[in-house]
Amino acid sequence: MATIGDVAREAGVSRSTVSSVLTGRKYVSPETQAKVDAAVAKLQFSVNAGARALATSRTMALGVVVGFHEAEFSPALAAYLIALSDAAREQGYSVVLLTEPDGVEAVRRAISGRQVDGFILLNVVDDDPRLEPINKARYPAVLLGMPQDTRGVDAVDLDFAAGAAMLVDHLADAGHREAVFVKWPEELYAAGSTYANRFASSARERAEQRGLRLVPIAVPVGPEQVRATLRAVLQDPENPRALLIHNDAAVAMLPFALHDLGLEVPADRSVVSLHAAELARLYVLSFTSVESEPAAVCQTAVEMLAKRIASPDGPVQKRLIVPPHIEPKGSVQAAA
Amino acid sequence: MATIGDVAREAGVSRSTVSSVLTGRKYVSPETQAKVDAAVAKLQFSVNAGARALATSRTMALGVVVGFHEAEFSPALAAYLIALSDAAREQGYSVVLLTEPDGVEAVRRAISGRQVDGFILLNVVDDDPRLEPINKARYPAVLLGMPQDTRGVDAVDLDFAAGAAMLVDHLADAGHREAVFVKWPEELYAAGSTYANRFASSARERAEQRGLRLVPIAVPVGPEQVRATLRAVLQDPENPRALLIHNDAAVAMLPFALHDLGLEVPADRSVVSLHAAELARLYVLSFTSVESEPAAVCQTAVEMLAKRIASPDGPVQKRLIVPPHIEPKGSVQAAA
DNA sequence: CCGGTCCAGTGTACCGGTTCGCTGTGGAGC
DNA sequence: GCTCCACAGCGAACCGGTACACTGGACCGG
Numbered sequence: 001m002a003t004i005g006d007v008a009r010e011a012g013v014s015r016s017t018v019s020s021v022l023t024g025r026k027y028v029s030p031e032t033q034a035k036v037d038a039a040v041a042k043l044q045f046s047v048n049a050g051a052r053a054l055a056t057s058r059t060m061a062l063g064v065v066v067g068f069h070e071a072e073f074s075p076a077l078a079a080y081l082i083a084l085s086d087a088a089r090e091q092g093y094s095v096v097l098l099t100e101p102d103g104v105e106a107v108r109r110a111i112s113g114r115q116v117d118g119f120i121l122l123n124v125v126d127d128d129p130r131l132e133p134i135n136k137a138r139y140p141a142v143l144l145g146m147p148q149d150t151r152g153v154d155a156v157d158l159d160f161a162a163g164a165a166m167l168v169d170h171l172a173d174a175g176h177r178e179a180v181f182v183k184w185p186e187e188l189y190a191a192g193s194t195y196a197n198r199f200a201s202s203a204r205e206r207a208e209q210r211g212l213r214l215v216p217i218a219v220p221v222g223p224e225q226v227r228a229t230l231r232a233v234l235q236d237p238e239n240p241r242a243l244l245i246h247n248d249a250a251v252a253m254l255p256f257a258l259h260d261l262g263l264e265v266p267a268d269r270s271v272v273s274l275h276a277a278e279l280a281r282l283y284v285l286s287f288t289s290v291e292s293e294p295a296a297v298c299q300t301a302v303e304m305l306a307k308r309i310a311s312p313d314g315p316v317q318k319r320l321i322v323p324p325h326i327e328p329k330g331s332v333q334a335a336a
Numbered sequence: 337m338a339t340i341g342d343v344a345r346e347a348g349v350s351r352s353t354v355s356s357v358l359t360g361r362k363y364v365s366p367e368t369q370a371k372v373d374a375a376v377a378k379l380q381f382s383v384n385a386g387a388r389a390l391a392t393s394r395t396m397a398l399g400v401v402v403g404f405h406e407a408e409f410s411p412a413l414a415a416y417l418i419a420l421s422d423a424a425r426e427q428g429y430s431v432v433l434l435t436e437p438d439g440v441e442a443v444r445r446a447i448s449g450r451q452v453d454g455f456i457l458l459n460v461v462d463d464d465p466r467l468e469p470i471n472k473a474r475y476p477a478v479l480l481g482m483p484q485d486t487r488g489v490d491a492v493d494l495d496f497a498a499g500a501a502m503l504v505d506h507l508a509d510a511g512h513r514e515a516v517f518v519k520w521p522e523e524l525y526a527a528g529s530t531y532a533n534r535f536a537s538s539a540r541e542r543a544e545q546r547g548l549r550l551v552p553i554a555v556p557v558g559p560e561q562v563r564a565t566l567r568a569v570l571q572d573p574e575n576p577r578a579l580l581i582h583n584d585a586a587v588a589m590l591p592f593a594l595h596d597l598g599l600e601v602p603a604d605r606s607v608v609s610l611h612a613a614e615l616a617r618l619y620v621l622s623f624t625s626v627e628s629e630p631a632a633v634c635q636t637a638v639e640m641l642a643k644r645i646a647s648p649d650g651p652v653q654k655r656l657i658v659p660p661h662i663e664p665k666g667s668v669q670a671a672a
Numbered sequence: 673c674c675g676g677t678c679c680a681g682t683g684t685a686c687c688g689g690t691t692c693g694c695t696g697t698g699g700a701g702c
Numbered sequence: 703g704c705t706c707c708a709c710a711g712c713g714a715a716c717c718g719g720t721a722c723a724c725t726g727g728a729c730c731g732g
Contacts, residue, residue, distance in 0.1 A: 351688090351689080356690095386688080388689055391691080
């Protein structure tokens with residue numbers, strides 16, 4: 001492979017001139033530029049990323065740290081990874097996948113090996129331990145998730161509070177006075193999952209305003225457990241006939257549970273939910289819903305990180321991506 | 337951050353000696369080693385991956401190239417990415433995500449920037465265009481998938497032929513003489529998807545041997561289409577009452593279609609399938625099945641690639657991971 | 673005509689490691 | 703006691719770029 005020296009020789013200029021042309025950081029006369037460009041083309045030269053990284057101390061790589069929570073492992077993850085990678089490429093960055101049961105260790109290694117210019121943290125929880133090494137090393141980072149305390153780090157997420165409010169409104173507008181609130185596993189809330197908690201508290205608050213009584217039910221992990229729990233919920237005559245669901249596994253499983261009991265939507269039950277857009281691509285989910293926006297969220301995350309890398313001391317940003325709309329699918333029946 | 341020079345000064349030795357200790361490539365007396373180790377610990381030194389890469393011309397990074405085929409079903413993808421990343425880490429490699437509508441371009445850029453030491457190609461198709469730049473640059477690579485012609489490149493995949501045979505045997509053993517073969521979208525076979533074609537031809541062959549008549553049905557893309565197609569298949573009284581499914585979207589959707597028609601498994605239909613293990617984690621899939629083995633396949637892929645990087649001219653390997661077993665879930669009824 | 677300014681382009685140091693030929697020391701062998 | 707060798711450690715070159723102080727020539731005004 002050709003080096004910058006080969007190009008310089010071929011073009012009859014110095015290495016530094018070639019570098020100027022490549023980086024565009026310094027004015028070079030059009031004629032010289034043309035010579036260099038020709039040499040580059042002839043030799044099929046392209047810069048060695050590692051060498052440039054060493055010289056500039058910029059790797060042009062972002063570390064994407066995938067957390068590990070059994071409770072929420074979902075088909076949506078791939079969509080996020082791909083969206084992040086696509087967005088990164090647009091900004092000239094590549095993406096290094098940092099997966100490890102112990103995410104903190106992955107972050108530490110990436111920092112100490114100076115393998116990346118910044119991090120994007122997925123599956124953020126309150127008091128996320130991965131922030132410690134990042135903050136200590138003063139590394140740029142963006143959280144995909146919105147913990148109560150972002151500890152001076154930029155963060156983006158879907159506006160789960162707005163989503164919850166939209167769904168509650170939808171039920172209330174249809175005249176419902178009470179609803180079962182099908183939640184994620186308790187562990188997830190306890191672990192400090194930021195979206196789970198934000199959705200829940202917003203739903204609670206809005207429901208109170210709108211005079212909607214919520215009956216919260218946490219659904220445990222595992223397909224059988226999900227199915228059994230849903231069945232129990234649906235079966236109990238005491239329970240409201242409207243369901244507000246924030247739990248992808250439950251959304252996916254609900255049709256089975258309904259089928260088990262011979263129930264129909266919306267005739268027997270009204271259902272609204274917030275779930276990964278990915279789910280709707282795989283199943284005919286006929287529940288009125290608010291969908292997550294992986295592409296928009298990831299795009300924003302990468303842009304914020306790029307900006308942060310460029311100016312490490314700018315003001316801290318928090319951005320909530322408001323879900324554009326609620327998708328009515330006729331799963332809600334007007335109630336008296 | 338400390339450099340190797342800092343460590344050398346602290347330990348009172350030369351930079352090259354520190355390097356010898358770090359790489360272990362040269363004998364260093366135990367006393368000197370101890371001094372160096374102490375200095376490393378004191379300064380919290382760790383090598384700059386980029387600098388090492390430049391010096392050794394080894395990036396210790398693998399490029400994972402995610403293909404782009406709408407027709408495929410993606411919840412399994414995340415499992416593969418994570419398994420690859422985990423396996424890579426075990427071998428001391430990191431993983432760079434290469435996603436791009438045009439995978440060839442991604443490969444080209446990674447090669448010309450010398451960002452990785454080798455590639456792992458996902459979603460391999462026959463005559464995969466991504467192989468051209470790889471072979472031209474003589475880069476190490478491993479295919480996750482088994483095209484008819486691997487063009488001198490190592491390849492691993494699940495043994496879809498064996499899986500298909502296991503499923504056909506299962507139906508035949510239960511006394512079935514005919515079955516609907518629910519296939520992936522036609523596009524996928526036409527595109528040369530390696531696993532789709534291998535499964536299909538093996539199923540056909542084994543079915544012939546066992547005297548099982550197969551009625552092939554390709555299922556189009558999109559949830560509504562899947563559901564409609566399945567409904568049509570189930571409704572047609574001419575169709576056999578056993579189903580052999582190789583199409584994750586159809587597997588996921590089948591329960592809905594059955595429900596639509598009020599059919600029960602195994603009373604009304606017998607069902608066997610081969611699908612992503614991931615599906616079973618989210619849903620109660622009560623179909624007797626052979627599951628894919630992302631962890632095993634990825635582990636093998638990374639090991640093969642590491643070996644190939646170490647010795648570029650070793651003999652080409654092809655490895656098929658035989659699914660360990662068929663998981664009986666009572667979805668097959670004995671037939672006369 | 674001279675001194676100052678501007679400007680394209682050059683040379684060199686440097687980023688942080690690895691590698692390899694060389695050196696100085698100590699012990700073995702005679 | 704001297705030579706020779708083995709061996710631990712050293713120094714310098716190198717990997718492939720970037721950055722910055724500098725140079726030499728053109729151009730300007732006085």
